[in-house]
Amino acid sequence: MRPLTKPLEISKIENDVNLASAIDIMTSLNEPVGILDLSSKKTVWLHELIKYNYEMLQNKRLSHNNRINLSKFQTQLEWIYKNPSKKRKTNFIDDIRNAYVNNGILCPYCGVSPCRTLDHYYNKALLPQFAFLPENLIPCCGDCNKDKGAKKSFGAWRRIINPYYDDYQSLLQNEPLLIVIFKENPYPSVDMKFIVTANNNLPYIIKKHINFHLRTIKIEKLHQEMISNSFWRNAKQLRKYKELLDKGSITINTHRDLVDSFISINDNLTYDWEYIIRFSLYNFRTNNWIYQSNLIKLR
Structure with missing residues (x-):
């Protein structure tokens, strides 16, 4: 529950992300095995990635409805997340993580330990289509990443506070949250x-x-x-x-x-x-x- 401090270099990293180009490239390569089968879903997949930010800004959470089912590609998309590369234009994953680590930013979930990893706010096993979406990657410490685990985040209140979208500081005047x-x-x-x-x-x-x-x-x-x-x-x-x-x-x-x-x-x-x-x-x-x-x- 700590407001997230963003390193100066984060804006440039995020502005350089080109998801459409990354999807085109990764679905045209032979590795990992099976990823070529995802090429037929590129349009709806990209649409869902774009819609993520709009939906989160409006409702602070994603709804169950209208989610495309890419669970059969979970293994491939998790592999892509774990293996960032310039070739696939996914090297921004390492860049985001390193920016928070190198600047010693404290974890926004607990406010205690430095950020050492990236948490998928919506778990990549549950919604693999968001496995490398920057808005879904929350810098945090290892303990919080583990404690949050695979908890679902669809509930109105049974979810972890999202430092990108939840801003409660203005709700109370002259009182702490x-x-x-x-x-x-x-x-x-x-x-x-x-x-x-x-x-x-x-x-x-x-x-x-x-x-x-x-x-x-x-x-x-x-x-x-x-x-x-x-x-x-x-x-x-x-x-x-x-x-x-x-x-x-x-x-x-x-x-x-x-x-x-x-x-x-x-x-x-x-x-x-x-x-x-x-x-x-x-x-x-x-x-x-x-x-x-x-x-x-x-x-």
Whole structure:
């Protein structure tokens, strides 16, 4: 759930892609065996590739209907994807992957690890016609590629967030898309646990979509140390502000100014857990236990 940072060279790479020419060439060669039989479907195949971007822009997902069935060519199209070449004009596959790897871009699915591979948003076994379509190739880390696996992406919400087409940042003003709910002493010898979830002020389907992504990519587990460390540090700071207010050392207006400054988002970050945690601690009643807690770590 991290906005994708595109390397400068990506625009040129994508602009140089000529799918019509690539299809003409690959269906005229003898390798891999059986690919010549695909030549009769070139027109409808190219039409579906062109339609992909339009459909995703309109609906954020592909529909089940009107998909051409190229499953009999799965082996051939997977081979072409795994063997990019200038001869077939598919060398852009390696170029896209290398651009993200060489620039150290962080994975948009998890926001933790660098991109090392390309994920087929629509699995190449399910829809092999999109095996080398640039819009279907999502740069990501190996773990996220594995966790996403072959999960189908036709559902309105049972799908991974697509960094090319899903832009939710404008849906909420002055609020994060994610919130964190913290619980005190959930188990013996455990001081605190947390749940990361979609902001309840989002539209219902968007919340379901985001929460599916969080579970599938295991966001809580991947960011556990960061969230935990940030919680103790920020909860202690909010307690100090509250203590100053309760003692009469500061006015209500001063307290509000301190808190507003404290929870403001860092515009230099695109995945700001500090902002999410501070906002969650201050704005959600379920987290108010931090002010009465006797946990040593909060003193």
